[in-house]
Amino acid sequence: MIYGKKLLKIYKILLKEYGPQEWWPADSPFEVMLGAVLTQNTNWLNVSRAIENLKKKDLICPHKIAVVSKRKLIAAIRPSGFYNQKAAYLKGLSQYVLQRFSGDLRKMSRFETSVLRNELLAIRGLGPETVDSILLYALNQPVFVIDAYTRRIFGRHGIKIKGSDYSGWQKFFESHLPKDQGLFNEYHALIVRLAKERCRQRPDCQGCPLEGVTL
Ligand code: SF4
Missing domain, CATH: 1.10.340.30 (Hypothetical protein; domain 2)
Structure with a gap:
């Protein structure tokens, strides 16, 4: 399966598990x-x-x-x-x-x-x-936000980015996913949720929604 389909599969798994995160929590x-x-x-x-x-x-x-x-x-x-x-x-x-x-x-x-x-x-x-x-x-612009959680989760699932720099990671996601602001919004929020609940410094893989998922 190519990366795009796998990334969308992970997104759907996380959305099903956690539901919409309704980011960003702010009034304006x-x-x-x-x-x-x-x-x-x-x-x-x-x-x-x-x-x-x-x-x-x-x-x-x-x-x-x-x-x-x-x-x-x-x-x-x-x-x-x-x-x-x-x-x-x-x-x-x-x-x-x-x-x-x-x-x-x-x-x-x-x-x-x-x-x-x-x-x-x-x-x-x-x-x-x-x-x-x-x-x-x-500003509702379609850019994929990269953070330490993204690197940690996807690194643990086998993604290696040359130099591991911000733009390399961003290019990986943006080149394999549809350029969709709503998708990017929800995906990043779900990554943060997963990292806080499961994929901490010491990963809690047993029963994690991404247990056994490979990229
Ligand atoms: S299965 Fe879950 S906790 Fe384990 S490495 Fe993957 S995302 Fe992290």
Whole structure:
């Protein structure tokens, strides 16, 4: 079976097991953007605490993040850790959204994926995983997000990517799956679910939905 069919088979197995994950958990595309930055090097519980603080201070808005004092922003996002750097990253992202798109994310989402990706990657603190999460979950662009969970699960199932770099993994998925934003959205969310429930540092293979599945 070629990789495309196998990847779709795995997707169907995971969807049947876990159901739709309804990602990204946020009330607005800009909140997704903030969450994508805040989740760097921390867990989601800490991110949700930071997001709640931002909501209480009415800061889920690029204009407000751009002008709020760094001290206030840091106080709000402190639970997510690395708050000095993340405050600077959030301000940089907000300023870009304001200057380039007048803060209009619908307008932003109509731009070509490769243009947006290159521009977002040029913002300090935004690496490929963060940028692709923004593209996929905030802007509905068809990009496959790669993370440590993806590498771990598919590596354990026999996929070897030369150099094991981000773009190699992304190319593997994007070249073997239909270019479908909904599929990419759900697939990544299911990978995260599987990694948290089963495919941890020490894999819990017995009874795992992917037990015995080879690629
Ligand atoms: S826990 Fe085992 S069977 Fe499940 S995805 Fe990880 S390696 Fe595969």
